[in-house]
Amino acid sequence: MNAVRDNILSNKEHTNITGGSFGEGLDMRGSDLDVMAVSRTIEVYENIKPFFNPNITYFSMDIDDVKPGYAQLKQDNSKFRGGVLKHYCEEQHGKHYFSSTLYKQGIANNMFPSTIHGPCISNPTGHLDLASSLHCNTWVSPAIQWITRSNNSWPKHNVKRAIIKHGVLFVPIGVKGSPKEDLEWRISFSVGEKFLINTFTHTQLLCYALLKIILKDVIATFSGCEDLLCSYFLKTIVFWVSEELPQSVWEAEYIIPCFMRCFSRLIYCVEHSVCLHYFIPENNMFENKIVGRAREVLLEKLYMLNSYNWRCILFSDQMSNFNLSIWNIPIEPHAPYSKEIQIILSSYLWYLANLSLGFKISSIVSIRIKQMYMCQQSSKSSLKDVYIFCMSKYCHVDAQRVQLISTLGKNKYQYKQYKSCLSTLIDNIYHDAVSGWLMVATLFYKTNQYRKALNIVRYSLSKCTPEKLCFMMTLSDIHCQLLKLQTFQKKSIMYLLKTLIVDEILFCENSTLLPDELRLNQWNKGRTFQSTAYAYFVNFLCYYHLSDVRQCQDSLQSLQLVISERYFVKSTHPAAGAYNLLGVALLLLSDNESARHAFLQSVKLYPSEFHNSAVKRLLLLS
Numbered sequence: 001m002n003a004v005r006d007n008i009l010s011n012k013e014h015t016n017i018t019g020g021s022f023g024e025g026l027d028m029r030g031s032d033l034d035v036m037a038v039s040r041t042i043e044v045y046e047n048i049k050p051f052f053n054p055n056i057t058y059f060s061m062d063i064d065d066v067k068p069g070y071a072q073l074k075q076d077n078s079k080f081r082g083g084v085l086k087h088y089c090e091e092q093h094g095k096h097y098f099s100s101t102l103y104k105q106g107i108a109n110n111m112f113p114s115t116i117h118g119p120c121i122s123n124p125t126g127h128l129d130l131a132s133s134l135h136c137n138t139w140v141s142p143a144i145q146w147i148t149r150s151n152n153s154w155p156k157h158n159v160k161r162a163i164i165k166h167g168v169l170f171v172p173i174g175v176k177g178s179p180k181e182d183l184e185w186r187i188s189f190s191v192g193e194k195f196l197i198n199t200f201t202h203t204q205l206l207c208y209a210l211l212k213i214i215l216k217d218v219i220a221t222f223s224g225c226e227d228l229l230c231s232y233f234l235k236t237i238v239f240w241v242s243e244e245l246p247q248s249v250w251e252a253e254y255i256i257p258c259f260m261r262c263f264s265r266l267i268y269c270v271e272h273s274v275c276l277h278y279f280i281p282e283n284n285m286f287e288n289k290i291v292g293r294a295r296e297v298l299l300e301k302l303y304m305l306n307s308y309n310w311r312c313i314l315f316s317d318q319m320s321n322f323n324l325s326i327w328n329i330p331i332e333p334h335a336p337y338s339k340e341i342q343i344i345l346s347s348y349l350w351y352l353a354n355l356s357l358g359f360k361i362s363s364i365v366s367i368r369i370k371q372m373y374m375c376q377q378s379s380k381s382s383l384k385d386v387y388i389f390c391m392s393k394y395c396h397v398d399a400q401r402v403q404l405i406s407t408l409g410k411n412k413y414q415y416k417q418y419k420s421c422l423s424t425l426i427d428n429i430y431h432d433a434v435s436g437w438l439m440v441a442t443l444f445y446k447t448n449q450y451r452k453a454l455n456i457v458r459y460s461l462s463k464c465t466p467e468k469l470c471f472m473m474t475l476s477d478i479h480c481q482l483l484k485l486q487t488f489q490k491k492s493i494m495y496l497l498k499t500l501i502v503d504e505i506l507f508c509e510n511s512t513l514l515p516d517e518l519r520l521n522q523w524n525k526g527r528t529f530q531s532t533a534y535a536y537f538v539n540f541l542c543y544y545h546l547s548d549v550r551q552c553q554d555s556l557q558s559l560q561l562v563i564s565e566r567y568f569v570k571s572t573h574p575a576a577g578a579y580n581l582l583g584v585a586l587l588l589l590s591d592n593e594s595a596r597h598a599f600l601q602s603v604k605l606y607p608s609e610f611h612n613s614a615v616k617r618l619l620l621l622s
Helices: 001-011 100-109 157-165 190-198 202-217 233-246 252-273 293-304 309-315 337-345 350-360 362-377 381-401 413-431 433-446 450-462 476-483 493-500 531-545 549-564 574-590 592-605 612-620
Strands: 016-018 033-045 057-062 068-075 089-092 097-100 115-117 119-121 128-136 168-171 186-187 506-507 527-529
Touching: 001 016, 001 381, 001 506, 016 128, 016 190, 033 168, 100 115, 100 119, 100 128, 157 190, 168 190, 190 233, 202 233, 202 252, 202 309, 233 252, 252 309, 293 309, 309 381, 337 574, 381 413, 381 433, 381 493, 381 506, 413 433, 433 450, 433 506, 450 531, 527 574, 531 549, 531 574, 549 574, 574 592, 574 612, 592 612
Parallel strands: 033 057, 033 128
Antiparallel strands: 016 033, 057 068, 068 097, 068 186, 089 097, 115 119, 119 128, 128 168, 168 186, 506 527
16 A cells, blocks of 8 residues: 555655655554655766766765765766755865755745654654655665675575665765764665565564564653664664574564564663664664663663563553453454454554645646556556555545636636546545545536535435444444454455545645635645535535525534534544534624634634634634
8 A cells, every 4th residue: 555655646756655664564653654755856876977867966975084874965067957956055175065954944944834853854743754865776885795794594685686776865864963964964775674674574573563662652651761762773673683583483483582582682782882773784873872871771671671571561551452362262253354444544644644645746647647557557456456546535636736717618628627627536436435526516516516516415425324434433333243244354455445434525735626615815725624524515505505595504504413423523633624614604604603613613623723724714703
């Protein structure tokens, strides 16, 4: 799923790579969504300059007087592609170097509101980290010894070959405290690390996951230990231990000794203040970090945990159900399947990753080509299902870039634009019929085809049956009984996402399909609405323009019922959006006081001036 999403979100400017725990197949509590945007218009080389491409700006790698694992990027004699990059360069001794700090700041300025966090640009909630990185197509000399270092069975030769073939990345962060910090870039092996993680046996992955759980749930809660260790150190330790042990050891029956081997290695690293980078061992990642009193406190806590042996994992509340297996309590066959569905529904990272499909827009033509090509090339039907799902979600937003007018005239261009938008929206029903058809209804509403819009809304609402699910929802008895059926247990996750989950309505920034009633002067940011609430809102708008007062009131009451009963509204953000819709409807009826109350409720649930238009609407009402 991550690979398909990355493929769709990539374009001629950058390649999208989902990283972090989520990109490694681990949806860990407290983790954020890490995304790398690898530039296709900037290229780094070390010794041999690539064949010149006028559309690419080239920088050469300079590792003189720089800590191992880092480099400076020197401008070569080629001209800059465009005039922006030259503002990110600084002159040193007659040479121009690409500033990692200026590059990050430039990206952050175009992503307001955002904050710089290490090499990443983070969104206001801290759930999304974007690292804009540069690519070097060849393997670099600081890591050359890795190619021949290991004679063991892991990693296999073909995996090594694939890692080397993909080269390395450079992320915008220097050595803390270095006089050249602003001009230094860290060499990143994140693509190679994904290859290595993909070779893990279940036992290796479990050891890695357990170490991450202990770090976040136990070690990081101790006073003085909060920011000493990070997940990357743990991953490095698992890589080293994996290289040292034969693959035959990484089996389920050896999970405890394998885990303790990794945990003991962590203690050893802290004892000696040494954690060598897996690809560049000359880089001691604990240097100037795990030292002094902080190291002593951390060691004391690690010794304490080690005294419990493998039982140290039970200090995490995530392991609270561990004792069920001890008593051999029989588990119903459908229980693991239901739990898997519940995990997906509760995963904010899953929700955020799929929401990101709506914020990367390319032309409708390119989507058509990609969709047809991928579906034809994919021999596996399961992969086709993933592409169709993602493309459908993509079309949900892509149609919103087509310029429309309020009425359908006889102008051929206007009609062509309308048909193009409608065609794209028909393709958006394959990830969720409810939200998909509601976007079609929105097009009919925008073009004054109110009766057609009402018919489509009615059809969409008929799909909102009791067995349907939404994100952040807890499975009810009805859902558990449904998932017991063999018919569902044989279906793929894509089938379940399409048939069971009611998605949100997403309007991108400056959407041409956003109803005029929801526009607010210059405030045209992207926004989402819960589908059933939005359905009754569109119903209300259609009857309002048809001057049907009774049906207007019925639609308004239905919208209020959706809010009060929290019908497919299971978290604060969609609830705030529903109150927004209610407030706008009440304003149209000139009930300003009730509208004010609705907007106040919205702001109370989601007090974000940037993301919640209710804040500005309240100011206009005052």
